[in-house]
Amino acid sequence: MEPTVLRSxxxxxxxxxxLPLLLAASGGMAIAAEVPTATKPVHDAALARRLGxxxxxxxxxxxxxxxxGPTPVPEGEARKAMFAGHFxxxxxxxxxxxxxxxxxxxxxxxxxxGLFVFAVDDVEEARRLVATDPVIANGEMVAxxxxxxxxxxxxxxxxxxxxLVPVQP
Numbered sequence: 001m002e003p004t005v006l007r008s009x010x011x012x013x014x015x016x017x018x019l020p021l022l023l024a025a026s027g028g029m030a031i032a033a034e035v036p037t038a039t040k041p042v043h044d045a046a047l048a049r050r051l052g053x054x055x056x057x058x059x060x061x062x063x064x065x066x067x068x069g070p071t072p073v074p075e076g077e078a079r080k081a082m083f084a085g086h087f088x089x090x091x092x093x094x095x096x097x098x099x100x101x102x103x104x105x106x107x108x109x110x111x112x113x114g115l116f117v118f119a120v121d122d123v124e125e126a127r128r129l130v131a132t133d134p135v136i137a138n139g140e141m142v143a144x145x146x147x148x149x150x151x152x153x154x155x156x157x158x159x160x161x162x163x164l165v166p167v168q169p
Contacts (some may be wrong), residue, residue, distance in 0.1 A: 024066045052119070053152035061100070062126035063148040068111035069138030085134035093118075094158055098129055101157055113141055119155060123147060 053058045073079045093099035101117035118126045123145045135141040 014087070016072060036068045048152065051152040051155040057152055058149055059119070059152040059155070060121075061150055061154065062120055062125060063124050063146045064116040065112060065144040065146070066114040066117065066128055066135070066141045067114070067144060068113060069135075069139045069142045073138050073140050082134045082138050082140060089133045090116075093132075100154055116143075117150075117154060 008041065047053075048057065072080055090099060090102050096101075098118055098120055099116055100119050102115065104114040105112045116126075118129060120126050120129065126145055127143075128138055130143045130145075137142060
């Protein structure tokens, strides 16, 4: 991802990218006030249904690894427009409830650029959604797809993150 684009981006999805880091760094303290203090966890059947949780509190996702593609777009207006479209596309997919986590990797000699976690039924649906992204369409990045079974609580990242980011004037 382009650092200048990340600094200037104000969309909710862009800010969503740092939530897992904040939660990891704080040891979960960002949401500690909402965790019941009872010693025995309380099952919330309505929440489990809303998040699509199975009996283990898990659900299926598709993990997408974005890697450097065959045709990097040179610096300039076309590149800026491509990344603006990339962020707009992530915001659209997040608002639709399909994209639940996204973020860039640090510098990586193997060309790993970022990841998406999609709450979709299968890899083919994820492929169709990723194909709408300008960084893929322009060859700046290529995508690698993996079925992933993880906590249904992952679905709450956008909802929680929205409460952590101050409203922009």
